[in-house]
Amino acid sequence: MRERTFHFLNHALFFVAVLLFLGACAPWKNAARRNMTVAFYNVENLFDLEDESGKNDDEFTPDGDKNWDRTKYRKKLADISRVISGINEGDLPEIVGLCEVENESVVTDLVQTGLLANGNYQVIHFESPDFRGIDCAVVYRPDEFRVVDYVAVPVYFEGSADFKTRDILYVKGRTRNREELHLFVNHWPSRIGGVEKTEPKRVAAARILKEKIDSLMEADNRARIIILGDMNDEPDNRSLQEVLGAKAPSDANAMLVNLMFPEDEKGKGTYNYRGTWNMLDNVIVSRNLLDEKGFRCMEQQGHIFHEEWMEDVGREGDIFPRRTYKGPNYNGGVSDHFPVYFRLRR
Numbered sequence: 001m002r003e004r005t006f007h008f009l010n011h012a013l014f015f016v017a018v019l020l021f022l023g024a025c026a027p028w029k030n031a032a033r034r035n036m037t038v039a040f041y042n043v044e045n046l047f048d049l050e051d052e053s054g055k056n057d058d059e060f061t062p063d064g065d066k067n068w069d070r071t072k073y074r075k076k077l078a079d080i081s082r083v084i085s086g087i088n089e090g091d092l093p094e095i096v097g098l099c100e101v102e103n104e105s106v107v108t109d110l111v112q113t114g115l116l117a118n119g120n121y122q123v124i125h126f127e128s129p130d131f132r133g134i135d136c137a138v139v140y141r142p143d144e145f146r147v148v149d150y151v152a153v154p155v156y157f158e159g160s161a162d163f164k165t166r167d168i169l170y171v172k173g174r175t176r177n178r179e180e181l182h183l184f185v186n187h188w189p190s191r192i193g194g195v196e197k198t199e200p201k202r203v204a205a206a207r208i209l210k211e212k213i214d215s216l217m218e219a220d221n222r223a224r225i226i227i228l229g230d231m232n233d234e235p236d237n238r239s240l241q242e243v244l245g246a247k248a249p250s251d252a253n254a255m256l257v258n259l260m261f262p263e264d265e266k267g268k269g270t271y272n273y274r275g276t277w278n279m280l281d282n283v284i285v286s287r288n289l290l291d292e293k294g295f296r297c298m299e300q301q302g303h304i305f306h307e308e309w310m311e312d313v314g315r316e317g318d319i320f321p322r323r324t325y326k327g328p329n330y331n332g333g334v335s336d337h338f339p340v341y342f343r344l345r346r
Contacts, residue, residue, distance in 0.1 A: 041339035055133030081114035186229025259302035272320030
């Protein structure tokens, strides 16, 4: 009789424990349905091992200058997966913009690596005319974001027809609660050759993007717009603040808001050049994503994600992103940029 009573009590206690566990988890699950995390990451030269015709990718092959091999490639995929998986504690980001990916194949390999495989991510990618063969891409969770349309927007320069750069990737989709989002992923021309000398090309990219946004707003002044990218310019530079018109969240009259302004004003950045932080990776949204209707931006700002294992420490003790290579030498890092992200809640 005592043995039966003991077994009964054990089962009863187990049943109560399960109910308590489910009760504790339910609010988290409901909260997850009301939240959305959008991220962007310059993954620094995510190349496969193949020497593709028409691309300047020779150095990222087993026989190339960097001795790029299967082990290094798999490690980079695992590291990038670890970064993206760590951005949103308790869940995977719903939408992630990427740049410096060679092709659709490497992005597919990425979303099948590590914890990202649990997200059932779908991939959007176009081959761009960039001479190195690096492109932009979007990965998204189809259970949270249903893609309606996508297109590559060419970036061209008057008087410099031979200069090739990355397309802007445009994606239109709807969230689970049927809110329509317009997403633009960018990777504007670099600063190699000097900031002032190369600025006109970034200004040109900003103008092309602005034309697309104006067109959307003319058709629907309530369009909810998200702009992500490595613009190779900072929030207060001409291309972003003047041409695109992306202002600080505190500017109540701004139609476009750069969510990285608050972190930039604190001296933080995503890229460290000779000891100076630069906020080259930007997150910009339309003003209506800061209101109280539908999805709205939590904290009204974006964030930089980094952990100690992603960092290198310089001789002076300064911290910067741990890149994959230092010149020709393998450094074993993830990327020379930190990712940025923001959260939406409804």
